Amino acid sequence: MEKYYVFKSLAIIIIAAKIMGLGARKIKAPQVAGEIVAGILIGPSVLGLVGYSDFLGQMAEIGVMLLMFTAGLETRISELRKTGVKALLIACSGVFIPLICGSLLYFAFYGFAPWGSEQFFKAVFIGMILTATSVGITVEALKELGKLSETVGTTIMSAAIIDDVIGIIVLTIVIGFKDPTQDVSRTLLMTGLFFVFCIVFGYIVYRLFRIYDRKHRHTRRIPIIGLAMCFALSFAAERYFGVADITGAYIAGVILSSLKDSQYISRKMDINSYMIFGPVFFASIGIQNDMSKFNMDILVFSLAFVAVGMISKVIGCGAAARITGFKGRDALKIGCGMMTRGEVALIVAQRGFTVGMIDPSYSTSVILLIIVSSITTPILLKLLYNDKSQGKEVTADGTAG
Amino acid sequence: MEKYYVFKSLAIIIIAAKIMGLGARKIKAPQVAGEIVAGILIGPSVLGLVGYSDFLGQMAEIGVMLLMFTAGLETRISELRKTGVKALLIACSGVFIPLICGSLLYFAFYGFAPWGSEQFFKAVFIGMILTATSVGITVEALKELGKLSETVGTTIMSAAIIDDVIGIIVLTIVIGFKDPTQDVSRTLLMTGLFFVFCIVFGYIVYRLFRIYDRKHRHTRRIPIIGLAMCFALSFAAERYFGVADITGAYIAGVILSSLKDSQYISRKMDINSYMIFGPVFFASIGIQNDMSKFNMDILVFSLAFVAVGMISKVIGCGAAARITGFKGRDALKIGCGMMTRGEVALIVAQRGFTVGMIDPSYSTSVILLIIVSSITTPILLKLLYNDKSQGKEVTADGTAG
Numbered sequence: 001m002e003k004y005y006v007f008k009s010l011a012i013i014i015i016a017a018k019i020m021g022l023g024a025r026k027i028k029a030p031q032v033a034g035e036i037v038a039g040i041l042i043g044p045s046v047l048g049l050v051g052y053s054d055f056l057g058q059m060a061e062i063g064v065m066l067l068m069f070t071a072g073l074e075t076r077i078s079e080l081r082k083t084g085v086k087a088l089l090i091a092c093s094g095v096f097i098p099l100i101c102g103s104l105l106y107f108a109f110y111g112f113a114p115w116g117s118e119q120f121f122k123a124v125f126i127g128m129i130l131t132a133t134s135v136g137i138t139v140e141a142l143k144e145l146g147k148l149s150e151t152v153g154t155t156i157m158s159a160a161i162i163d164d165v166i167g168i169i170v171l172t173i174v175i176g177f178k179d180p181t182q183d184v185s186r187t188l189l190m191t192g193l194f195f196v197f198c199i200v201f202g203y204i205v206y207r208l209f210r211i212y213d214r215k216h217r218h219t220r221r222i223p224i225i226g227l228a229m230c231f232a233l234s235f236a237a238e239r240y241f242g243v244a245d246i247t248g249a250y251i252a253g254v255i256l257s258s259l260k261d262s263q264y265i266s267r268k269m270d271i272n273s274y275m276i277f278g279p280v281f282f283a284s285i286g287i288q289n290d291m292s293k294f295n296m297d298i299l300v301f302s303l304a305f306v307a308v309g310m311i312s313k314v315i316g317c318g319a320a321a322r323i324t325g326f327k328g329r330d331a332l333k334i335g336c337g338m339m340t341r342g343e344v345a346l347i348v349a350q351r352g353f354t355v356g357m358i359d360p361s362y363s364t365s366v367i368l369l370i371i372v373s374s375i376t377t378p379i380l381l382k383l384l385y386n387d388k389s390q391g392k393e394v395t396a397d398g399t400a401g
Numbered sequence: 402m403e404k405y406y407v408f409k410s411l412a413i414i415i416i417a418a419k420i421m422g423l424g425a426r427k428i429k430a431p432q433v434a435g436e437i438v439a440g441i442l443i444g445p446s447v448l449g450l451v452g453y454s455d456f457l458g459q460m461a462e463i464g465v466m467l468l469m470f471t472a473g474l475e476t477r478i479s480e481l482r483k484t485g486v487k488a489l490l491i492a493c494s495g496v497f498i499p500l501i502c503g504s505l506l507y508f509a510f511y512g513f514a515p516w517g518s519e520q521f522f523k524a525v526f527i528g529m530i531l532t533a534t535s536v537g538i539t540v541e542a543l544k545e546l547g548k549l550s551e552t553v554g555t556t557i558m559s560a561a562i563i564d565d566v567i568g569i570i571v572l573t574i575v576i577g578f579k580d581p582t583q584d585v586s587r588t589l590l591m592t593g594l595f596f597v598f599c600i601v602f603g604y605i606v607y608r609l610f611r612i613y614d615r616k617h618r619h620t621r622r623i624p625i626i627g628l629a630m631c632f633a634l635s636f637a638a639e640r641y642f643g644v645a646d647i648t649g650a651y652i653a654g655v656i657l658s659s660l661k662d663s664q665y666i667s668r669k670m671d672i673n674s675y676m677i678f679g680p681v682f683f684a685s686i687g688i689q690n691d692m693s694k695f696n697m698d699i700l701v702f703s704l705a706f707v708a709v710g711m712i713s714k715v716i717g718c719g720a721a722a723r724i725t726g727f728k729g730r731d732a733l734k735i736g737c738g739m740m741t742r743g744e745v746a747l748i749v750a751q752r753g754f755t756v757g758m759i760d761p762s763y764s765t766s767v768i769l770l771i772i773v774s775s776i777t778t779p780i781l782l783k784l785l786y787n788d789k790s791q792g793k794e795v796t797a798d799g800t801a802g
Binding site for chain 2: 003065271
């Protein structure tokens with residue numbers, strides 16, 4: 001096929017993703033969900049306008065690294081000190097309860113498997129997908145209600161950051177086990193070494209960047225070198241430590257997150273991301289999602305997966321919030337706020353497909369979880385706030401109600 | 402090879418291109434030249450860190466489209482009305498004299514060939530590469546001298562825009578002839594039809610965009626849909642009209658160039674371009690440039706090519722300027738100002754390699770022409786201005802001298 005055919009695919013993907021993304025936003029669903037649906041529509045399952053290709057796969061891969069790099073960049077380490085211990089507990093509980101519930105769900109459907117078996121890791125991986133919170137939708141909902149800067153809001157934000165970090169560590173360990181012939185202790189050792197390497201390397205790089213950043217604010221060089229570092233660390237993670245490449249990209253972002261120019265870097269990445277790589281990534285999930293394989297079994301599993309995913313997060317975070325001293329309703333708000341899933345869940349799932357840990361047909365379940373949780377969270381939050389403080393929720397910009 | 406190896410290549414390309422690009426700027430050469438040299442250094446010819454791959458080829462291809470789209474976006478149609486006829490004459494002469502001289506050069510080296518033969522089109526293509534002026538360096542030099550807004554400066558700018566448009570038309574026709582079995586009249590007909598299609602399609606799209614643009618300024622949708630249109634038109638040009646895809650990308654830019662938001666679109670494209678796609682494109686030229694094939698013949702041809710390329714532009718544009726009423730020295734300034742070549746010459750050459758019209762070993766000649774012309778132009782301009790108006794060239798920002 002001639003090279004220029006790729007332009008046709010890109011044009012269709014970009015237009016379809018944008019239109020469906022806007023459509024999704026209209027019905028208060030996340031744009032990402034719209035972009036995935038666009039992929040399903042233009043892909044082989046429905047219209048057959050665009051087929052999956054190696055090139056799209058590589059572009060999507062770059063898209064994932066950009067997303068994880070940006071996620072890392074937006075980590076505010078200083079925020080964590082404020083809400084500290086409470087947020088840490090909520091995050092931990094919010095990671096481990098869904099992890100366990102997800103694994104149990106898999107066992108309930110496909111039978112129990114002993115520790116260390118392939119089936120066992122599949123189960124753990126299904127739980128793994130449930131761990132990553134994505135608070136973008138929650139933040140927007142709280143902003144609309146004018147409650148973002150209250151304790152509940154800041155706690156959710158901090159817990160979400162810690163949730164990301166723990167999630168990345170757990171993922172790194174789980175992916176490290178993907179090769180059953182590999183030594184458990186070796187995997188743990190390499191993972192540990194990788195984090196040590198990141199701390200040393202990160203400290204040096206951060207210092208160098210800071211010196212440079214002070215002299216040259218807002219120069220193009222900073223995001224460009226940052227991006228190169230993101231790619232280099234992604235490669236090094238996989239190649240030399242057997243750690244997931246997305247972990248490398250995320251940590252590259254965290255290393256640069258305390259720079260004065262981190263917002264500037266993040267903005268530049270964002271533009272690259274939303275123009276080409278992002279739509280290609282999300283649409284390619286839809287394109288790959290073979291709907292012909294969709295059957296009753298997957299549907300039933302998906303519904304259970306969505307229910308378990310949402311309830312386990314609410315319970316995990318809510319209970320921990322209650323224990324750390326929040327009142328019942330506030331604890332519930334935190335649980336609901338942490339319930340939304342987003343692109344990170346997809347990225348984790350995608351990684352599982354790539355390394356052959358789970359079957360791509362599960363992407364349907366993940367997509368469903370993202371859509372359902374993103375739509376229910378704002379509604380639940382509104383109800384929870386409305387009940388108590390009627391009339392008070394009309395904020396300065398008067399958007400509530 | 403595992404997918405993540407691509408991150409290694411990208412990291413190396415981005416870093417090397419940036420460092421060499423900055424180095425080039427230090428010695429007053431264009432950044433682009435530095436990026437190409439970076440490609441030669443990291444490529445198989447020297448260090449062997451990065452090999453050429455299909456994926457890099459595709460990325461470079463997207464990079465070319467972005468560059469041409471941006472070039473189109475920056476076309477100021479309204480500018481043309483001011484200097485009008487004079488600029489048109491200078492541009493025409495500046496396209497056709499180099500086109501003829503370049504072809505004659507090829508004949509001088511490899512023997513004359515009759516009209517319509519393969520060898521004949523190769524000669525025309527070599528001439529074709531010499532037509533595209535790139536005034537970026539000139540504009541910078543004139544800015545430093547504080548002479549950009551004088552008649553000579555504005556005339557150069559307008560002539561350069563017209564030069565681009567004529568160049569694109571000639572390229573489209575020449576590429577149309579690439580298939581010797583093709584009918585001449587059919588090629589001309591399809592090219593004509595393509596331009597008619599672009600005018601109709603462009604007018605409709607422009608109207609729609611303008612309505613949308615008025616309601617929503619600076620929304621992300623405009624550059625995104627613009628980019629999709631760029632890809633769609635590139636594809637349609639090649640697929641349905643047999644016209645070069647870069648023509649489609651350039652025209653997509655021109656269509657949107659009169660929008661109020663055209664600068665905004667162009668800025669977003671620029672970010673995508675300089676972060677990833679641009680460095681990959683320029684470095685990949687270096688990576689592909691097999692230095693082992695470099696020999697005395699190519700060197701001699703390259704030197705002659707550079708000399709002919711520079712002199713023919715100075716004579717072509719200078720003579721036309723003199724005829725249209727400029728004084729001798731001013732005519733010379735215009736000739737020298739139009740002499741620089743840049744990425745468009747490379748893109749045209751690259752297109753020639755892709756369709757098998759000329760041998761990739763000629764890329765050395767093109768790279769040499771870009772480097773030499775970009776370094777000599779500012780020096781010549783400074784000399785020409787210095788002689789007449791000593792002491793006057795120190796501008797408000799005091800950068801001259």
